[in-house]
Amino acid sequence: MQKSSSPIPIIIPLIIGVIALSFSSIFIKWSTSPASVQGMYRLLFTVLLMLPFGIRRISEFRRISIKNWLLLGLSGFFLALHFLLWMGSLKYTTVASSTIILALEPVFIWFGAYFVFKERISVFAKLGMLIAIVGAGLIGWGDIGVSSTNLYGDLLSFIGTVAVAVHMLLGQKLLSQVSPYVYNLSVFSSAIVVFALYNLSLGVSFTNYDNKEWGIFFLLAIVPTVFGHMLFNWLLQYISATTVSMSILGEPVGASLLAVFLLQEKISAVQMSGGLLAIAGMILFMKVTHSNNNHESLLDS
Known part of the structure; x- marks a missing residue:
């Protein structure tokens, strides 16, 4: 699938x-509220921030086909499922263990892209x-599976990773037909509905939270959602879902280091070595795929 050229160097976003x-x-980790509430308000605040910029885009929504509306809703469902399971996993295991499972995301996406989009990648x-992936695995080696509670958290993160892989593949397909703004607003809104129905069905409170919790909900909306997920969704116009997911392998490294300083979680020499390996693997993957894409562009021109 031919991608257009990014207006800025890909490495920056x-x-x-x-x-x-x-x-x-x-x-x-700082929050004590249910994962379903964190996910719901994280996306709700993001959508509220986006709405003022959508007045001139109403006509775009009218042009969306019924099929694409269904796919947008499905993408939102899998995004909500990812947030629910992955955010929930952090209640049972450490940051290193939970984020390390996300390292499997490019594997699931690559298999999906191979069968759906016929994408191929080189041996290098x-x-x-x-x-x-091996490097990212080392990050959580000393922590994964040390107890039944941790195993449960690992399982939640694993299933959540499968869910976000499906979400990313749907996004790659949809972003060839709708703008990033329309995609993000539609997918986030459908995910909010999923969370709201889930919370209503379990009788989870929508409002009984202190100021600290509301502050965390807002931070989740601004930092990892606007500058994380929305940015990566925007990038799907220019690079494949496999490449985007490979860059996300940097999250276990960054999150584990932050957890040392902000949560006082331990990180061993083995985990540090794994982080360096993960970065090296990411650089190799990005360099090879970028070179291949440039070569394909020259052949097509």
Whole structure:
């Protein structure tokens, strides 16, 4: 699938997005409210911030086909499922363990992109992916599975990672037909509905939270959602979902380092080595795929 050229160097939004996402697990750990409430208000505040910029885009919504409306709703459902499971996993395990499972995301996306979009990557790109995943695995090696509680958290994160992979693949398809603004607003809104129905069905309170919690909800909206997820959704216009997900491998590294300073969680020499490996693998993957994309563009021109 041919991508258009980005107006700014891809590396800039990728770095900003990774740093922003790294703060997500920290904010979630600081909160004592249910994951379903955190996810709902995280997206609700984001949508409220987006609305003033959509007045001139009403005609775009009218042109969306019924099929694409259904796909947008499905993408929102899987985004809500990802937030619910992954954010919930942080209640049971450490930042390193939960974010490390996200390292499997590019594997799921690559398999999906292979069958759906017929995307292929070179042997060196696969090697970079493998190095990054092994490195990310080392980050959580000393923590994963040390107890039944941690195992439950790991399982939640794993299923949540499958969900976000489906969400990303749907986004890659939809963003070839709708603008990033329309996509984000539609998907976030449908995810909010999913969360609201979930909370109503379980009798979870919508309002019984202190000022600290509301502050965390707002931070979750601004930092990892606007400067993280929205930025990565925007990037899907210019690079593949597989490449975007590979850059997200930087999140376990950043989140684990932040957890050391802000949550006093331990990080071992093995985990630090894993972080360096993950970064090396990401660089190899990005360099190879970028070179291949440039070569394809020259052949097509």
